[in-house]
Amino acid sequence: MSASAPIDLRSDTVTRPDAAMRRAMAGAEVGDDVFHDDPTVQRLEALAAERLGKEAALFVASGTMANLVAVLSHTRPGDEALTGDESHVFNYEAAGAARVGGVQLRPLPNAPDGGLAAADVRAAIREPDIHAPRSALLCLENTHNRCGGAALTGAATAAAAAIAREAGLAVHLDGARIFNAAIATGEAAAELAASADSVCFCLSKGLGCPVGSLLCGPREFVERARRERKMLGGGMRQAGVLAAAGIHALECNVARLAEDHANARALAGGLARLGPFAVDAPATNIVVLRVRAGTRDGWLTAFAAAGVRAVPFGEGRIRMVTHRDAGEAAVAEALRRLEHATAAVAAG
Numbered sequence: 001m002s003a004s005a006p007i008d009l010r011s012d013t014v015t016r017p018d019a020a021m022r023r024a025m026a027g028a029e030v031g032d033d034v035f036h037d038d039p040t041v042q043r044l045e046a047l048a049a050e051r052l053g054k055e056a057a058l059f060v061a062s063g064t065m066a067n068l069v070a071v072l073s074h075t076r077p078g079d080e081a082l083t084g085d086e087s088h089v090f091n092y093e094a095a096g097a098a099r100v101g102g103v104q105l106r107p108l109p110n111a112p113d114g115g116l117a118a119a120d121v122r123a124a125i126r127e128p129d130i131h132a133p134r135s136a137l138l139c140l141e142n143t144h145n146r147c148g149g150a151a152l153t154g155a156a157t158a159a160a161a162a163i164a165r166e167a168g169l170a171v172h173l174d175g176a177r178i179f180n181a182a183i184a185t186g187e188a189a190a191e192l193a194a195s196a197d198s199v200c201f202c203l204s205k206g207l208g209c210p211v212g213s214l215l216c217g218p219r220e221f222v223e224r225a226r227r228e229r230k231m232l233g234g235g236m237r238q239a240g241v242l243a244a245a246g247i248h249a250l251e252c253n254v255a256r257l258a259e260d261h262a263n264a265r266a267l268a269g270g271l272a273r274l275g276p277f278a279v280d281a282p283a284t285n286i287v288v289l290r291v292r293a294g295t296r297d298g299w300l301t302a303f304a305a306a307g308v309r310a311v312p313f314g315e316g317r318i319r320m321v322t323h324r325d326a327g328e329a330a331v332a333e334a335l336r337r338l339e340h341a342t343a344a345v346a347a348g
């Protein structure tokens, strides 16, 4: 890390494939995956299904595509899907469920831990009525991005899922960062996803791949999802080059996510000591600052000028995310720069 290079804490998506991952990609055996000819994609899909405890998996371009394909595969136009009001699918996916799937998303209040209250889920499920949309799907998220990287336990997910499934709804878990949740809770990713019909996770965040997500579930669901992915233009050809990065990540980059969590705790502790920010102790790799003095955008500008990149995260909130390309030394250096920036702002 050079003394002046910016430290990029905008997201764990900024991670770049390292030399070992690039070697795995360069050596990948490939074929045309739309013709089911790519052995490396097939290996990745089998590995993902096994890690998530599901029958099958589908390799897709992104987390957003995974969630959209899941919604399309679980619903029909005119249906309603319940989700948290802070969820990624509701806030950050360009209303894809509504635009592409004709599915109405119904937001329920997210608890600070990223979960949904059982009573809210129960009350939101509609009785069959020709006037009403059909309640078809419950979407949960773990870890929960806008809830500061909170990690839900398998039991919390199961409690909400049971209510939905009893009423005939399917359950999809947006597990973009489910391996972070696994480390935080001490439960295997498969246990966290056991009560969901489908679960997706991202390779392109803390796991360090350039691209890709996996959507996992029952074989029949995954075959339907394969068709929806094709409809969206997401059928990929010699995608084994990308899948090889995913296999490498699942084999080599999961356990090290614990380092990102430790670095996030150090970052949060240091930021809290600076004064102008309220910072909760992070459960995983996402640190959220609530601005107590000054303005959010003023602080973001001051941070950028000091060489630390972060993102706005709603009214009065700033997000920083730790990752493999910003390790312990980078976080210590970021704190040093942020301390200078804060002192400079205080001095006027």
Ligand SMILES: Cc1ncc(COP(=O)(O)O)c(C=O)c1O
Pocket: 061, 062, 063, 064, 065, 088, 089, 141, 143, 144, 145, 174, 176, 177, 202, 204, 213
């Ligand atoms: C919880 C969650 N779900 C889904 C996504 C979407 O992933 P992608 O950026 O790969 O579309 C993100 C991305 O940050 C996320 O945080």
